[in-house]
Amino acid sequence: MNDPTAQFDFLGLTFDWGTIISTLLAMAIVVIVSIVLTRRLSLKPGKRQNLIEYLLEFTSSIVDGQLPKKQARQFGLYAFTLFFFLIVSNEMGLLLHFEGADGVTYLKSPTATPIAAMTLAVMSLVIAHGIGTQELGLKGYLKNMLFKPYSWMLPLNIIEQLANFLTLSLRLFGNIFAGEMLLTLVANNLAWPGHFNGLWTVAALPIEMIWQGFSLFIGGIQAYVFVILTSVFIAQLSGNE
Amino acid sequence: MFGLTTLAAEKIPIGNSVFIIISFLALMYILKKVAYGPVTKTLDDRAAKISNDIDGAEVARQEAENLAVQRQSELADTRQKATQVVADAKASAQKQSDTLISTASDRATLISQRAQTDAEKLKEDAILNAKNDVAALSVAIASKLMQKELSLNDQQALIDAYISDLETK
Numbered sequence: 001m002n003d004p005t006a007q008f009d010f011l012g013l014t015f016d017w018g019t020i021i022s023t024l025l026a027m028a029i030v031v032i033v034s035i036v037l038t039r040r041l042s043l044k045p046g047k048r049q050n051l052i053e054y055l056l057e058f059t060s061s062i063v064d065g066q067l068p069k070k071q072a073r074q075f076g077l078y079a080f081t082l083f084f085f086l087i088v089s090n091e092m093g094l095l096l097h098f099e100g101a102d103g104v105t106y107l108k109s110p111t112a113t114p115i116a117a118m119t120l121a122v123m124s125l126v127i128a129h130g131i132g133t134q135e136l137g138l139k140g141y142l143k144n145m146l147f148k149p150y151s152w153m154l155p156l157n158i159i160e161q162l163a164n165f166l167t168l169s170l171r172l173f174g175n176i177f178a179g180e181m182l183l184t185l186v187a188n189n190l191a192w193p194g195h196f197n198g199l200w201t202v203a204a205l206p207i208e209m210i211w212q213g214f215s216l217f218i219g220g221i222q223a224y225v226f227v228i229l230t231s232v233f234i235a236q237l238s239g240n241e
Numbered sequence: 242m243f244g245l246t247t248l249a250a251e252k253i254p255i256g257n258s259v260f261i262i263i264s265f266l267a268l269m270y271i272l273k274k275v276a277y278g279p280v281t282k283t284l285d286d287r288a289a290k291i292s293n294d295i296d297g298a299e300v301a302r303q304e305a306e307n308l309a310v311q312r313q314s315e316l317a318d319t320r321q322k323a324t325q326v327v328a329d330a331k332a333s334a335q336k337q338s339d340t341l342i343s344t345a346s347d348r349a350t351l352i353s354q355r356a357q358t359d360a361e362k363l364k365e366d367a368i369l370n371a372k373n374d375v376a377a378l379s380v381a382i383a384s385k386l387m388q389k390e391l392s393l394n395d396q397q398a399l400i401d402a403y404i405s406d407l408e409t410k
Contacts, residue, residue, distance in 0.1 A: 013256030020260055027268045034276035041283045043290060049283075056280050077277045081269045110261070119258040123265065 006104045022110040025096075026089040034084075059083045059227060066231040071131065075234060078127060082120070083227045086111065086172075090219030093180045094212055109219075112177040114169070121169035124230040132237030144239045168229055175222045179215035183208065368408075376400045 006017040037052035045053060059079045063072045093109025110116045133141045146157045190204045379400060380393055 007254060010256060013259060014254045015256035015260060016254035019254065019257045023261055023264060027264055030268060031271055031275065034272055038276050038279055041279050043283065043287050045283075049280075052276060052280055053284065056277065056284070076281070077269060077273055080277050081265070081272050084272070085265065085268060113257070115254060115257045116261055119261045120265075122258075123262060 006106070016113075016115075018104060018106050018108065019110055019113050019116055021106050022089075022092070022108055023116065025107065026085060026092050026110055029088050029092070030081075030084050033088075055084065056080055062224070062228050063231045066228070066235045071135075071234070071238070075127075075131070075231065079227050079231065082124070082230065083223050086120075086223035086226055087220055090176050090223055091216055093176065094183065094215050094219065097180070097184070109176050109180060111172055111222075112180050114173045114177075117173035117176075118165075118169040120172070120226070121165055124168065124226075125165055125233065128230065128233040128237045131234050132239075135238035140239070141237065145237060164233060168226065168233075172222050172226055175218050179211070179218055182211055183215065186211065368404075372400070372404050375404070 008015055008017070034052065037048045039048070040046070041049055059082075060072070060076050062083075063075050063079045066072075067075060089109050089111045091109075093112055096107050097105070098107035099105050111120070129141075132145065135141075136144055145161065146154050148157075186204055186208050190200050190207070376393070376397060380396055383396070
């Protein structure tokens with residue numbers, strides 16, 4: 001990850017081309033897949049409609065398991081978008097990885113950068129805290145978050161909230177980043193370190209395939225875990241444990 | 242942290258966060274319009290339709306049951322009516338035949354009475370004729386025998402007495 005990055009400043013903020021391009025591509029894929037799958041919706045679903053209905057019911061069931069019906073309905077769109085975006089992002093880097101001539105990686109999983117993962121975690125937690133405040137009122141929300149089950153647990157509860165943020169973001173980032181890094185390591189150092197590497201070049205193929213399959217699995221699991229943890233946090237913070 | 246130290250070396254791309262949040266919100270909006278809204282609506286519509294269909298089936302079943310009960314009672318009613326009609330017809334036929342028989346027997350009695358009367362009249366006529374003939378013959382015979390003119394009228398009373406004497410015997 002000591003790769004150079006292509007950065008530019010705009011309105012006093014620093015942007016990173018690699019993340020922007022990857023995020024936009026992932027979102028474009030999500031939108032295109034959604035449009036393709038939802039053409040000609042009918043009460044009697046076809047194959048494509050079944051697929052998107054299955055996806056939607058899957059994310060809704062994650063949320064329904066944690067939250068009361070009213071909140072689950074409110075939160076359904078966020079969970080659906082989050083899961084769809086995460087699963088596309090996580091898997092994208094395994095299939096598409098583009099490195100420019102200047103050594104800058106322009107295309108990878110957006111979730112393989114800590115900033116992106118943390119941004120998504122912050123967004124989820126802001127929503128969770130917001131719903132908590134809305135449900136319990138500011139006083140009830142603070143009491144529920146900091147003084148439950150006993151008031152002397154205040155320090156532990158503060159640490160827990162910070163840990164929630166770190167675990168949510170770094171779990172996602174770490175899994176996806178590690179998956180991609182190992183793929184790159186196998187490819188660059190084992191299979192083709194600038195020249196033909198004898199038996200290792202041949203042996204690298206099954207290793208790469210196995211790890212790629214495992215990473216695909218991990219990417220799906222991480223998207224699922226991220227959504228389920230978000231709904232768990234919402235449930236916790238709004239007192240619906 | 243591997244990635245974090247790297248980032249510390251360069252400028253931390255906070256703009257990425259802003260970009261990701263804004264684009265994520267946009268993605269949420271697009272997905273709501275394109276996928277989430279329509280698909281949720283379809284799912285809800287389907288659930289409503291299935292629930293309606295189940296209710297409708299229940300109503301239809303109830304209706305069919307009611308109709309069956311109605312049919313059953315109508316059938317029983319009709320059967321009763323048919324029995325009634327047959328019984329009525331039987332009774333009326335019986336009555337008619339009784340009337341016919343009684344009329345026929347009346348007429349037969351009448352005919353036989355008339356025949357009897359006719360026969361009696363014929364008999365009387367025959368006797369009367371015979372009486373007259375006998376009287377005439379007797380007179381003729383008597384006048385022949387006695388060569389004597391006898392008045393028919395004088396003899397008539399005698400012969401009548403004689404005949405009625407015969408009849409009583």
